[in-house]
Amino acid sequence: MTSTAIVPAVAGASGGSGDCPFLFTAATPVVAASDALTSVVRRFVDDLRRDTGLEPAPEPGAPAVRVRLGADGIETVGIAAGVRADGAAVDGPGDERHALSITADGIEVWGPTPEAVHRGLTTLRQLVATQLRGATAELAAARLVDGPRFAWRGLSLDVVRTFHDVDTVQRVIDMCALYKLNVLHLHLTDDQGWRIEVPARPALTEVGARGAGGDRPGGFYSLADMAGLDAYAAERFVTIVPEIDMPGHASAAIRSYPGLAPAGVVPSDVEGLAVAGGLLDPSRDDVWAFVEDVLDGVLPQFPRSAYVHLGGDEAFGMPSSAHIAFVEQAAALVRGRGKKVVGWQEAARAEVDAETVVQHWIDIPAAAAESLRGRVPNAFLDILIDNLRAAVDDVPRALARGARVLLSPSARLYLDRPHGDDSVDPAQNAVRARLGMPVYPPARLRDGVAWDVVADVAHIESDDQVAGVEAAVWCETVTSRSDLELLLLPRLPGAAERAWSARPTEWDEYRHRLAAQATLWEHRGWEWYQADSVAWPVLTP
Known part of the structure; x- marks a missing residue:
């Protein structure tokens, strides 16, 4: 057939x-x-x-x-x-x-x-x-x-921990389009860097864009760069959704504008894990002047997106009341500018409305975090465990308020997990040893398709509760375009299958369909991980 x-x-x-x-x-x-x-x-x-x-x-x-x-x-x-x-x-x-x-x-x-x-x-x-x-x-x-099962089918791409140039992002857009994904969610700001031009706040790119994770170089997208990427995506029926992560993960913004730091915190304290440093304080007027400048500078660069992603995640060390106050005021500013709000699931701890999309990602039991003890500072681990405990109520709270959930469960759709399959290429096995977040168990290719979006996600009972499905690739361990593509391929097609297809996927049948795609990847010059669980065709140069 x-x-x-x-x-x-x-x-x-x-x-x-x-x-x-x-x-x-x-x-x-x-x-x-x-x-x-x-x-x-x-x-x-x-x-x-x-x-x-x-x-x-x-x-x-x-x-x-x-x-x-x-x-x-x-x-x-x-x-x-x-x-x-x-x-x-x-x-x-x-x-x-x-x-x-x-x-x-x-x-x-x-x-x-x-x-x-x-x-x-x-x-x-x-x-x-x-x-x-x-x-x-x-x-x-x-x-x-x-036709698709879900209307929102996306990939969240971290361009902060590793800055990916315009050509690399275009390659990712091409991958998305090939597998009928229609959203590229760009994670544009975080502790390690600020990646988008805001004309009213030049220090964000003059200072905040310097550097990335480790000793990797920084960078940012100019107004012209972003206009070009948006047009490139539009030709392929992909919508770019920007994420400006706040109130946490704001160290790059604070380095650029030290006056944004919470009282008693100096810019040198906001590096690394940023347990209590990289936070924007909702009680400060200058913080809200900053947020408005950023929204006014960023929103016009994405005319095709009806949504802005406000982050809202991992505001470690921030009082719950301050976190809620920040999310609610930032969301009101977005709505006042004619856009709708997306936030990571912690944003549901604030008052969300029925038009808000809540992005579920935490499927790690609090008890599982105990395995990190001794590997991360105890003060940070305790805060992390508290957040995981609170996360149990995020999705039910969002659903009770009529919000829809964008499904990105980390165990299934975080593509930066280490590869669980060996590669048929010995050189790739050497790369595999360092590629992917070590705090996550390795994932096999079959794990990416052998599940159901509704049946296997807690608290989700029907497609009607779901905004869509989105994979994510975080780039703490990514040092190059090659690394990025080895995480995306051949995993991205499996994520797309779960977002598009309503029928269950049988692994033995799927891996034959997947193997056939390799000739196309090779012709495109895309790097891909040659997992030994698939009988790949013999390819000639």
Whole structure:
């Protein structure tokens, strides 16, 4: 069946009419039925060239790929649950359901929106790339009908602990788009650095952007850089959501503007773990002038995002009342500027409304943190354990207030865990020994797909409670682009499968679909971890 090469798994597939395959070559025309799809077709042709080297140059009379707008036949797939980061209605402009028909005479791709057609053409990209032999891809006759389980399907990328340049972020956007993820959540600020230009606060980039984790170099995205990234993502139907983390994780901001430090704390105290240093005090007027300047400088750089992520996590050492006061006032400032709020799950300890998205990440029992004793300072460990105990009530509290939950359980969707599978490449096993947060148990590839978003997450009882699904990659151990890509691939497709596909994933079937993707990664020049649990194809340079 044609669909065995596709990740995420399609909702419905059946054999097409006739037994003869369609032969896709560089001479296959790709024809848009309306001007609204011209840019979508152009994107497909360019991506296919980068995936395979093929660049369709149509010959008269050749069988064609025809793309059109239409909703016929897609009703067998339900409307996506959750919310979209761009605010589009899932049953209107944000409808991503689509269909493909493959016969010996041609291919047709259709859906009710340009984005839906783009998703269908992404499936076709995978089929061509994985079936290509020489200069021809033989595609079996089939009819595919597909659509996502959840509307928000994302990746949170840490650009603070390791600064990733524009080209690297574009590569990550390409990976997201290939696996039908539609959100890139950029973690732009933290204790180790400030990565986005705010014109009214130049010291944030003059001072706060210096350095990163360890001895790695710093950097930041200029207004032009961010405009370019936002446009690049938009062409691929990916929405960039910015995160400005506060009131905790604010050491870089305080280094830039020492007057933001809490009373009695000097800037030299806000390094390292920042147990009580990297905090913004809600009782200080100059803190709120700073927050307003930041919001006014950052929000216009993300015109397509309906949301701003305010962090709200790990405000270690901050009184609960001060944390709640800060989150509530910051959220009010965001709403007053016409945006909605996302926060890590600790933000639910404040009064959240039904339009707020609460991002669940803590699935570590407080008792498990005891294993860290002796490895981290006891004062910090005690604060951490208190936070883990409080976290048990975060999701129920958010749900009781009508908020939806963005699911990022760390045990399943934190991609910075050490690899649990050996690599077939001995050199990668040497990298594996240092790559991934050592406080987390190693995770195997199958662990990323052998679970269910609702059934296996505490307190979640139905898709209706879920805003979406988002993986995360934190970069404390990442020293280069190569390291980053070795954590993302081949894990990211599994995260995308759980966000997109409603049906359970059988590991033995999935690993064959995953293996087929390696030829595409190789052609793209992406680094990937060659886990020995998958029978990867023999690839030639």
